[in-house]
Amino acid sequence: PARMRLPALALLLAAGLLHTQASPPARSFQLDYEEDCFRKDGAPFRYISGSIHYARVPRPAWRDRLLKMYMSGLNAVQVYVPWNYHEPLPGVYDFAGDRDVEAFLDLTAELGLLVILRPGPYICAEWEMGGLPAWLLWKPDIVLRSSDPAYLAAVDSWLHVLLPKIKPRLYQHGGNIISVQVENEYGSYYACDYDYLRHLLGSFRALLGSEVLLFTTDGMRVEELRCGTLQGLYATIDFGPGSNVTEAFGAQRWVEPKGPLVNSEYYTGWLDYWGEAHASTSSARVAQGLEDMLQLGANVNMQVVSWYMFHGGTNFAYWSGADFKDQYKPVTTSYDYDAPLSEAGDPTEKLFAIRTVISKFQPLPVGPMPPATPKYAYGQVALRKVSACPKGCAAPAWHCPAAPCLALSLQYADLLDVLDVLCPSGPIQSQFPLTFEAIKQAHGFVVYRTQLPWDILDPAVLGTPPHSVCDRGYVMLQQEYHGTLERDRQTTLRVTGRAGDTLDVLLENMGRISFGANTSDFKGLLGNLSLDSSPLSNWLIYPLAIDTAIQQGWPHAALPKSSSGGRAGPAFYTGTFETPGIAWDTFVTFPGWSKGQLWINGFNMGRYWPRHGPQQTLFVPGSVLHIGRPNNITVLELEGTPPAPFLLFLDHPLFNRTLSHSTAATE
Numbered sequence: 001p002a003r004m005r006l007p008a009l010a011l012l013l014a015a016g017l018l019h020t021q022a023s024p025p026a027r028s029f030q031l032d033y034e035e036d037c038f039r040k041d042g043a044p045f046r047y048i049s050g051s052i053h054y055a056r057v058p059r060p061a062w063r064d065r066l067l068k069m070y071m072s073g074l075n076a077v078q079v080y081v082p083w084n085y086h087e088p089l090p091g092v093y094d095f096a097g098d099r100d101v102e103a104f105l106d107l108t109a110e111l112g113l114l115v116i117l118r119p120g121p122y123i124c125a126e127w128e129m130g131g132l133p134a135w136l137l138w139k140p141d142i143v144l145r146s147s148d149p150a151y152l153a154a155v156d157s158w159l160h161v162l163l164p165k166i167k168p169r170l171y172q173h174g175g176n177i178i179s180v181q182v183e184n185e186y187g188s189y190y191a192c193d194y195d196y197l198r199h200l201l202g203s204f205r206a207l208l209g210s211e212v213l214l215f216t217t218d219g220m221r222v223e224e225l226r227c228g229t230l231q232g233l234y235a236t237i238d239f240g241p242g243s244n245v246t247e248a249f250g251a252q253r254w255v256e257p258k259g260p261l262v263n264s265e266y267y268t269g270w271l272d273y274w275g276e277a278h279a280s281t282s283s284a285r286v287a288q289g290l291e292d293m294l295q296l297g298a299n300v301n302m303q304v305v306s307w308y309m310f311h312g313g314t315n316f317a318y319w320s321g322a323d324f325k326d327q328y329k330p331v332t333t334s335y336d337y338d339a340p341l342s343e344a345g346d347p348t349e350k351l352f353a354i355r356t357v358i359s360k361f362q363p364l365p366v367g368p369m370p371p372a373t374p375k376y377a378y379g380q381v382a383l384r385k386v387s388a389c390p391k392g393c394a395a396p397a398w399h400c401p402a403a404p405c406l407a408l409s410l411q412y413a414d415l416l417d418v419l420d421v422l423c424p425s426g427p428i429q430s431q432f433p434l435t436f437e438a439i440k441q442a443h444g445f446v447v448y449r450t451q452l453p454w455d456i457l458d459p460a461v462l463g464t465p466p467h468s469v470c471d472r473g474y475v476m477l478q479q480e481y482h483g484t485l486e487r488d489r490q491t492t493l494r495v496t497g498r499a500g501d502t503l504d505v506l507l508e509n510m511g512r513i514s515f516g517a518n519t520s521d522f523k524g525l526l527g528n529l530s531l532d533s534s535p536l537s538n539w540l541i542y543p544l545a546i547d548t549a550i551q552q553g554w555p556h557a558a559l560p561k562s563s564s565g566g567r568a569g570p571a572f573y574t575g576t577f578e579t580p581g582i583a584w585d586t587f588v589t590f591p592g593w594s595k596g597q598l599w600i601n602g603f604n605m606g607r608y609w610p611r612h613g614p615q616q617t618l619f620v621p622g623s624v625l626h627i628g629r630p631n632n633i634t635v636l637e638l639e640g641t642p643p644a645p646f647l648l649f650l651d652h653p654l655f656n657r658t659l660s661h662s663t664a665a666t667e
Helices: 002-022 059-071 101-110 134-138 149-169 194-208 222-228 245-255 283-296 349-359 415-422 546-551
Strands: 029-032 037-040 043-045 048-051 076-080 114-118 177-181 213-218 234-239 262-267 299-303 322-324 328-330 379-382 411-414 428-430 445-451 456-463 472-477 480-486 492-497 502-508 539-543 571-577 586-589 596-600 603-608 617-620 631-637 646-650
Touching: 029 213, 059 101, 076 101, 101 114, 101 149, 149 177, 149 194, 194 213, 213 222, 213 262, 222 234, 222 245, 234 245, 245 262, 245 283, 262 283, 283 349, 411 415, 415 445, 415 546, 415 571, 472 492, 480 492, 546 596, 603 617
Parallel strands: 048 076, 048 299, 076 114, 114 177, 177 213, 213 234, 234 262, 262 299
Antiparallel strands: 029 037, 037 043, 322 328, 379 646, 411 571, 428 539, 445 502, 445 539, 456 492, 472 480, 472 502, 571 631, 586 617, 586 646, 596 603, 596 631
């Protein structure tokens, strides 16, 4: 019997050997320090990738944008995960709809794109607070991006929710995520806390495993690389077309003497700040820089530092961040960034220049580049009935589009008349002003109300200490608008009034700082208002839930009684329009308006500020529009409208009152 079992055992062993030989080799993505390259499944590999932020692109457009990136010759995409986009309150998570990061990652895999994932916890990206949740500031003395126990506890809770969603999608587990970044440009932050980086490294390893390639990204300066890198994390750098490529990669070699050369953020353009000229970078300059790097054999990610993208998208709602460079500099709603794919997802001259360079180094996918998405000029929406365009168009002649005017009667209401709707829980009483964070208001607007303590017959100075208005305060006395206080700019106004007169200040959060040492960017009135240096007290504070009210149907479901229309100051304007049987992308402009926020069908389109520029239009994706039923428009204008206010829908964007250079015409 023993002799009979031996042949059977031999057969089993032989079958196992044959099975082993027939099995495909294990999937791997690794560093090769000897050959200075990446190895994918054992073979040398180079990626050319581009950045796209799913949070800045409506979900119905994800496939279109990713396919255009693939057809451009990219074999990978870089993807940030904004923590605050998914955890709006501690322990409350949102991964539905536009926030379904797993669906986005699965779509990249379906289209044949690899992923370089950048889950933070801090991401910068000119995103509100660099992706960190504002509720972290409920603890006023918290030290962000450090080994502060309170911060680490919040980070650990988040990573234990996010990273288990990522692990099955790692390349080693059959997915398409080839590498994962830890933190972001930490060397540019003042803390230089190696214990923090070591904690993150341990957490990522524990939750993702030992095989995944983890890396860091920093600028080229020695101090940045010294504080932003850590043994066990592969160090990469970022720089743009203006840099000397050899010198730039020399900086990487200072921290990584061996291994592949990697530019994790190659700037294809630059960001726009409100009040400054629209930024642009020439196609030839970007293409030449790319060719210089590819000739060196470097892996290149066409992206941003503070975000200079392959496709930028839009800062919808309140998600745009800000920089602080001698003064507070809020970022525009458009995140076009003069990128190869425009804000609306259209291929540009820059894209085709880059595609030509890539074709010199590797084959391009077979097939045509998908065309620009169709656009439509829906025309004019007036605040009062107007006659048909063009004969009776209330707009200047150049505003009259080929499409008909949408002449509608819209409703109007002062913001202060509807506080009961916008703050149903009522005001918070406080001796002195409280910050947004103290009353747990993350975004948007808060009204601060008090009364004049005495008669002011001669103009008195209403003012705040420096850096106390964060970010803009719209001042009303007896519901009459008197002017705007602004962070790092105008901090005083002159007022008169009677004892007992109501003083209201509507505070607007324009976006928390997303880069540098000032990410603990508290909002609201950070110091007390004073009259001729005498502090005001006894405040009623109204946190406004405007988005909640609009999403529940207000004001279209129950139109408010309007006070006398046409006054300056914060007010709502509403109306409807219908599309001619299509729902194409469009751009809305605000002729003669000042500054405010726009909602269409309950979707917060973001901030407009045509008086300040450079952005003159807001991008409206067709996916938010209705066909066959009215589209509801709600506008919160903060300072004042023209005598006959209207909105105008165009088929192209306007920057600096001229066409954006980054938008290609539809063929």
